[in-house]
Amino acid sequence: MSFDFSRSHFDLFAQPELFQIDRAALDARYRELQAQYHPDRYASAADIEKRLALQIATRINEAYQTLKSPLARGRYLLQLSGVETQEETNTAMPMDFLMGQMEWREAIAEAKASQNVEALERLNVELRGETDALEAELGALLDRAQYEDAAIAVRKLRFMEKLDAEIGNAIEAALF
Template sequence: MPFDFSQSHFVLFGLPTTFALDRAVLDTAYRKLQAEFHPDRFAAADDAQKRLSLQIATRVNEAYQTLKSPLARARYLLQLNGVDTQEDTNTAMPVDFLMQQMEWRETIADAKTQRNVDELEELNRQLAEEITELTVELAELLDEQHAWSDAATAVRKLRFLEKLNDEIGNAIEAVLF
């Protein structure tokens, strides 16, 4: 059961090393690898082969989780290109982006206090549009411009937006339940 643990996630799934990817192709490649290396297939094998199949299946799962998420995929591409997104240390953002964040958080708090699910759902829709636009921008920065520093900033923005999206989901749950 030969397996190269040093290969990139993209190589593992037979994909080009790009941000834009065909999710159906990724899903198909994932299922094929899972079927090939799933530990259940090695139930009668010796302990070493069982352990190896488990390690390979774990690697395949981790790679799949990374590539299926735009945020994780962008981080990974930047990492492959030697760029640290500095998400934990660099919180500097453009002023207009920070102002928008503050407005959205105020809207969430107000809608939650007023138990206004419609307003929260509208904000969720707006945020989904923002996330889509930022994902398109990331594809251009990573795949076309190779603008690693700008892409790292976009990753930090996307992380902010995903956290905000989680806050909206939590607020909707709090209002409904």
């Protein structure tokens, strides 16, 4: 069993280092890699091999999750280009975006307070639409190597991700 942990996720999945990704090829390669390295293949092997299989399969899962998610993929591309996305430290966002966030939060809070699952589901669909648009924008910025602007798009998407989680939690709280 040999595996090069220094390979990039793109390299491991035989994909070009681009935001656009061939999802079918990604899925097929994922299954191929796990079929080869999954710990189940080494369940009767020596401890050292079991441990290695665990580490490799963990890496394959990490790479797959990163490449599958547009936000994680964009962040990873920036990281490969040496650009920090500063998601935890840089909170300076454009004014119009922050206004939009406030409106989102109000709408979610309102639907949450009235336990209105339908309204929450509608917000979820709407949010999905806005997120899709932002992801497309991130892709375009990365293609043009506008990394600073792409980093802003990543930070925006992080906000959207939090809103999505909040809606999900609110729906769960209302349903269950």
